[in-house]
Amino acid sequence: MKNLFSVIRPAVVSTLVFGVVCCGFYPLAVTGISKLAFAKKADGSLIVDGNGKVVGSELLGQNFSGAGYFHPRPSAAGAAGYDAAGSSGSNLGPTSRKLADQIKERVAAYRATNGLDGNAGVPADAVTASASGLDPHISPANAALQTDRVARARGLPVEKVRELVSANTDRATLGFLGEDGVNVVKLNLALNAISPSAP
Structure with missing residues (x-):
């Protein structure tokens, strides 16, 4: 013992x-x-508005759908998308008929929403969800195709909207690691700051 x-x-x-x-x-x-x-960063990269109210995080996307907002990429996180409690991808593979149909529908909707020609190229990130479903970024090409619609809806000069897109673009780390990405949450909040009434 x-x-x-x-x-x-x-x-x-x-x-x-x-x-x-x-x-x-x-x-x-x-x-x-x-x-x-x-x-x-330790506090979650929170975004605080002019009144001191937390309105989001630079790391988490939100769903914006009005004509006066830049639209994020599709999300498979939760039933309505961008649900942090249901973060996930769609788990649909490249041979999935359901995924092919979804992409075809999204391409048509994207072209219609942004007033593009029926044969216009559409960036992949505009019609496919990210792995987490919470990605706050879109490609600069995606943002460029949405710029005219947003400027028109808000009554802003296109050049001013382009400046905001550039100011809210996160550059590739060290200029070559990863890709440039436009933070949709920060961009839309910046738009609200100069043009509060968005359709």
């Missing part, structure tokens, strides 16, 4: 010590350092 306790005691003490270090001190140290060094 004495031998049993001599084996159990160090195991229990080790578990407690590692529990306190790994589940207490380490997370607190990492959280403290991140709050000091990257305060905005």
Whole structure:
């Protein structure tokens, strides 16, 4: 019995010590350092409006559908899309008839919404969902095709809308890692700031 306790005691003490270090001190140290060094990112990259109200996150897309807004890419997260509790892709593969039909419908709707010719090319991100269903970015090509519609709906000069698109474009890391992306949430909030009434 004495031998049993001599084996159990160090195991229990080790578990407690590692529990306190790994589940207490380490997370607190990492959280403290991140709050000091990257305060905005550590809090979720929240977007706060002029009244101090949190209106979203730079990292999570939202569904915008009015003519005066840039539309995000489709989302398969939740029944209505952009549901953070239901983050996922559609799980439809390249040979899926359902996916092919969805894309065909989305291409036609995108062309109609943006006043494009029936044979106009449509960027892939305009008609396919991201893996998470929560991506806040669209490609610059997608934003460019929506610019005229948004400017017309809001009564703004096209050049002003293009400036806002450029200002809300996140460039590829180091200029070559990843691709440029236009943050739709930030862009639409910037549009609301200069032209509050959007159809």
